[in-house]
Amino acid sequence: MDDVEINLKLASLGCLNDSVAGEDYIADYILYRLNKSHLYTYVKTLNLSSPTNNISQISQHIGEIIEKKWNSVDPVNCYKIFINQFRMGFFGKICFDDLSNVIQLNQLNDYLLSYPDNINLILLLSNNTTR
Structure with missing residues:
Protein backbone atom coordinates (compact mmCIF):
# COMPACT_ATOMS: atom_id res chain seq x y z
CA MET A 1 0.00 0.00 0.00
CA ASP A 2 1.39 3.37 -0.88
CA ASP A 3 1.14 6.77 0.78
CA VAL A 4 -1.51 7.93 -1.70
CA GLU A 5 -3.92 5.18 -0.68
CA ILE A 6 -3.25 5.74 3.01
CA ASN A 7 -3.95 9.44 2.56
CA LEU A 8 -7.17 8.70 0.67
CA LYS A 9 -8.32 6.34 3.42
CA LEU A 10 -7.64 8.99 6.05
CA ALA A 11 -9.27 11.71 3.97
CA SER A 12 -12.33 9.53 3.34
CA LEU A 13 -12.80 9.21 7.08
CA GLY A 14 -12.36 12.95 7.65
CA CYS A 15 -8.90 12.71 9.23
CA LEU A 16 -7.39 15.02 6.60
CA ASN A 17 -8.70 18.30 5.26
CA ASP A 18 -10.90 17.55 2.24
CA SER A 19 -9.65 20.50 0.22
CA VAL A 20 -6.04 19.37 0.65
CA ALA A 21 -6.75 15.84 -0.55
CA GLY A 22 -9.25 16.98 -3.20
CA GLU A 23 -12.95 16.31 -2.87
CA ASP A 24 -13.12 14.64 -6.28
CA TYR A 25 -10.33 12.20 -5.38
CA ILE A 26 -11.90 11.42 -2.01
CA ALA A 27 -15.34 10.82 -3.53
CA ASP A 28 -13.84 8.66 -6.28
CA TYR A 29 -11.92 6.58 -3.73
CA ILE A 30 -15.03 6.07 -1.60
CA LEU A 31 -16.99 4.96 -4.66
CA TYR A 32 -14.16 2.60 -5.66
CA ARG A 33 -14.08 1.01 -2.20
CA LEU A 34 -17.88 0.70 -2.00
CA ASN A 35 -17.99 -1.05 -5.38
CA LYS A 36 -14.98 -3.25 -4.56
CA SER A 37 -16.78 -4.38 -1.39
CA HIS A 38 -20.06 -4.89 -3.28
CA LEU A 39 -21.78 -2.31 -1.07
CA TYR A 40 -24.31 -0.80 -3.44
CA THR A 41 -26.45 0.96 -0.84
CA TYR A 42 -25.43 4.26 -2.44
CA VAL A 43 -27.49 3.31 -5.51
CA LYS A 44 -30.73 3.23 -3.52
CA THR A 45 -29.77 6.14 -1.26
CA LEU A 46 -29.03 8.41 -4.22
CA ASN A 47 -31.87 6.99 -6.33
CA LEU A 48 -29.55 5.86 -9.13
CA SER A 49 -30.65 3.33 -11.73
CA SER A 50 -27.63 1.05 -11.21
CA PRO A 51 -24.14 0.94 -9.67
CA THR A 52 -21.46 2.95 -11.42
CA ASN A 53 -17.70 3.40 -11.37
CA ASN A 54 -18.03 6.98 -12.56
CA ILE A 55 -17.96 9.55 -9.74
CA SER A 56 -18.65 12.31 -12.28
CA GLN A 57 -21.95 10.61 -13.13
CA ILE A 58 -22.89 10.57 -9.44
CA SER A 59 -21.82 14.19 -9.05
CA GLN A 60 -23.95 15.16 -12.03
CA HIS A 61 -26.92 13.26 -10.60
CA ILE A 62 -26.55 15.03 -7.25
CA GLY A 63 -26.19 18.32 -9.14
CA GLU A 64 -29.47 17.75 -10.96
CA ILE A 65 -31.23 17.26 -7.64
CA ILE A 66 -29.65 20.39 -6.17
CA GLU A 67 -30.40 22.42 -9.28
CA LYS A 68 -34.13 21.95 -8.71
CA LYS A 69 -33.79 23.93 -5.49
CA TRP A 70 -30.98 26.34 -6.40
CA ASN A 71 -30.13 27.73 -9.80
CA SER A 72 -26.38 27.14 -9.76
CA VAL A 73 -24.47 24.01 -8.85
CA ASP A 74 -20.81 23.81 -7.83
CA PRO A 75 -19.43 20.34 -8.70
CA VAL A 76 -17.22 20.44 -5.58
CA LEU A 105 -3.89 -16.10 11.55
CA ASN A 106 -7.01 -16.42 13.72
CA GLN A 107 -6.07 -13.33 15.69
CA LEU A 108 -9.64 -12.10 16.00
CA ASN A 109 -11.64 -13.46 18.87
CA ASP A 110 -14.99 -14.17 17.20
CA TYR A 111 -16.73 -14.61 20.54
CA LEU A 112 -15.81 -11.14 21.75
CA LEU A 113 -16.63 -9.56 18.40
CA SER A 114 -20.00 -11.32 18.06
CA TYR A 115 -21.48 -10.60 21.46
CA PRO A 116 -21.71 -6.95 22.53
CA ASP A 117 -22.99 -8.13 25.95
CA ASN A 118 -19.39 -8.98 26.75
CA ILE A 119 -18.37 -5.32 26.84
CA ASN A 120 -17.22 -5.67 30.46
CA LEU A 121 -14.90 -8.52 29.48
CA ILE A 122 -13.59 -6.50 26.54
CA LEU A 123 -12.94 -3.52 28.81
CA LEU A 124 -11.22 -5.76 31.35
CA LEU A 125 -8.97 -7.28 28.68
CA SER A 126 -8.13 -3.89 27.21
CA ASN A 127 -7.26 -2.48 30.64
CA ASN A 128 -4.91 -5.39 31.29
CA THR A 129 -3.06 -4.86 28.01
CA THR A 130 -2.60 -1.09 28.31
CA ARG A 131 -0.24 -1.10 31.28
Whole structure:
Protein backbone atom coordinates (compact mmCIF):
# COMPACT_ATOMS: atom_id res chain seq x y z
CA MET A 1 0.00 0.00 0.00
CA ASP A 2 1.39 3.37 -0.88
CA ASP A 3 1.14 6.77 0.78
CA VAL A 4 -1.51 7.93 -1.70
CA GLU A 5 -3.92 5.18 -0.68
CA ILE A 6 -3.25 5.74 3.01
CA ASN A 7 -3.95 9.44 2.56
CA LEU A 8 -7.17 8.70 0.67
CA LYS A 9 -8.32 6.34 3.42
CA LEU A 10 -7.64 8.99 6.05
CA ALA A 11 -9.27 11.71 3.97
CA SER A 12 -12.33 9.53 3.34
CA LEU A 13 -12.80 9.21 7.08
CA GLY A 14 -12.36 12.95 7.65
CA CYS A 15 -8.90 12.71 9.23
CA LEU A 16 -7.39 15.02 6.60
CA ASN A 17 -8.70 18.30 5.26
CA ASP A 18 -10.90 17.55 2.24
CA SER A 19 -9.65 20.50 0.22
CA VAL A 20 -6.04 19.37 0.65
CA ALA A 21 -6.75 15.84 -0.55
CA GLY A 22 -9.25 16.98 -3.20
CA GLU A 23 -12.95 16.31 -2.87
CA ASP A 24 -13.12 14.64 -6.28
CA TYR A 25 -10.33 12.20 -5.38
CA ILE A 26 -11.90 11.42 -2.01
CA ALA A 27 -15.34 10.82 -3.53
CA ASP A 28 -13.84 8.66 -6.28
CA TYR A 29 -11.92 6.58 -3.73
CA ILE A 30 -15.03 6.07 -1.60
CA LEU A 31 -16.99 4.96 -4.66
CA TYR A 32 -14.16 2.60 -5.66
CA ARG A 33 -14.08 1.01 -2.20
CA LEU A 34 -17.88 0.70 -2.00
CA ASN A 35 -17.99 -1.05 -5.38
CA LYS A 36 -14.98 -3.25 -4.56
CA SER A 37 -16.78 -4.38 -1.39
CA HIS A 38 -20.06 -4.89 -3.28
CA LEU A 39 -21.78 -2.31 -1.07
CA TYR A 40 -24.31 -0.80 -3.44
CA THR A 41 -26.45 0.96 -0.84
CA TYR A 42 -25.43 4.26 -2.44
CA VAL A 43 -27.49 3.31 -5.51
CA LYS A 44 -30.73 3.23 -3.52
CA THR A 45 -29.77 6.14 -1.26
CA LEU A 46 -29.03 8.41 -4.22
CA ASN A 47 -31.87 6.99 -6.33
CA LEU A 48 -29.55 5.86 -9.13
CA SER A 49 -30.65 3.33 -11.73
CA SER A 50 -27.63 1.05 -11.21
CA PRO A 51 -24.14 0.94 -9.67
CA THR A 52 -21.46 2.95 -11.42
CA ASN A 53 -17.70 3.40 -11.37
CA ASN A 54 -18.03 6.98 -12.56
CA ILE A 55 -17.96 9.55 -9.74
CA SER A 56 -18.65 12.31 -12.28
CA GLN A 57 -21.95 10.61 -13.13
CA ILE A 58 -22.89 10.57 -9.44
CA SER A 59 -21.82 14.19 -9.05
CA GLN A 60 -23.95 15.16 -12.03
CA HIS A 61 -26.92 13.26 -10.60
CA ILE A 62 -26.55 15.03 -7.25
CA GLY A 63 -26.19 18.32 -9.14
CA GLU A 64 -29.47 17.75 -10.96
CA ILE A 65 -31.23 17.26 -7.64
CA ILE A 66 -29.65 20.39 -6.17
CA GLU A 67 -30.40 22.42 -9.28
CA LYS A 68 -34.13 21.95 -8.71
CA LYS A 69 -33.79 23.93 -5.49
CA TRP A 70 -30.98 26.34 -6.40
CA ASN A 71 -30.13 27.73 -9.80
CA SER A 72 -26.38 27.14 -9.76
CA VAL A 73 -24.47 24.01 -8.85
CA ASP A 74 -20.81 23.81 -7.83
CA PRO A 75 -19.43 20.34 -8.70
CA VAL A 76 -17.22 20.44 -5.58
CA ASN A 77 -20.37 20.73 -3.45
CA CYS A 78 -21.76 17.62 -5.14
CA TYR A 79 -18.62 15.69 -4.18
CA LYS A 80 -18.91 17.06 -0.65
CA ILE A 81 -22.50 15.83 -0.41
CA PHE A 82 -21.45 12.35 -1.53
CA ILE A 83 -18.55 12.31 0.96
CA ASN A 84 -20.74 13.52 3.82
CA GLN A 85 -23.44 10.94 3.04
CA PHE A 86 -20.73 8.27 3.26
CA ARG A 87 -19.35 9.63 6.53
CA MET A 88 -22.81 9.74 8.08
CA GLY A 89 -23.23 6.04 7.29
CA PHE A 90 -25.93 6.30 4.64
CA PHE A 91 -24.00 3.95 2.33
CA GLY A 92 -23.47 1.23 4.92
CA LYS A 93 -20.53 0.10 7.01
CA ILE A 94 -17.15 -0.60 5.46
CA CYS A 95 -13.65 -1.33 6.69
CA PHE A 96 -10.91 0.12 4.49
CA ASP A 97 -8.21 -2.02 6.09
CA ASP A 98 -7.35 -5.46 4.74
CA LEU A 99 -8.01 -7.86 7.60
CA SER A 100 -7.42 -11.06 5.63
CA ASN A 101 -4.05 -11.77 7.31
CA VAL A 102 -5.51 -11.19 10.76
CA ILE A 103 -8.41 -13.51 10.01
CA GLN A 104 -6.13 -16.19 8.49
CA LEU A 105 -3.89 -16.10 11.55
CA ASN A 106 -7.01 -16.42 13.72
CA GLN A 107 -6.07 -13.33 15.69
CA LEU A 108 -9.64 -12.10 16.00
CA ASN A 109 -11.64 -13.46 18.87
CA ASP A 110 -14.99 -14.17 17.20
CA TYR A 111 -16.73 -14.61 20.54
CA LEU A 112 -15.81 -11.14 21.75
CA LEU A 113 -16.63 -9.56 18.40
CA SER A 114 -20.00 -11.32 18.06
CA TYR A 115 -21.48 -10.60 21.46
CA PRO A 116 -21.71 -6.95 22.53
CA ASP A 117 -22.99 -8.13 25.95
CA ASN A 118 -19.39 -8.98 26.75
CA ILE A 119 -18.37 -5.32 26.84
CA ASN A 120 -17.22 -5.67 30.46
CA LEU A 121 -14.90 -8.52 29.48
CA ILE A 122 -13.59 -6.50 26.54
CA LEU A 123 -12.94 -3.52 28.81
CA LEU A 124 -11.22 -5.76 31.35
CA LEU A 125 -8.97 -7.28 28.68
CA SER A 126 -8.13 -3.89 27.21
CA ASN A 127 -7.26 -2.48 30.64
CA ASN A 128 -4.91 -5.39 31.29
CA THR A 129 -3.06 -4.86 28.01
CA THR A 130 -2.60 -1.09 28.31
CA ARG A 131 -0.24 -1.10 31.28
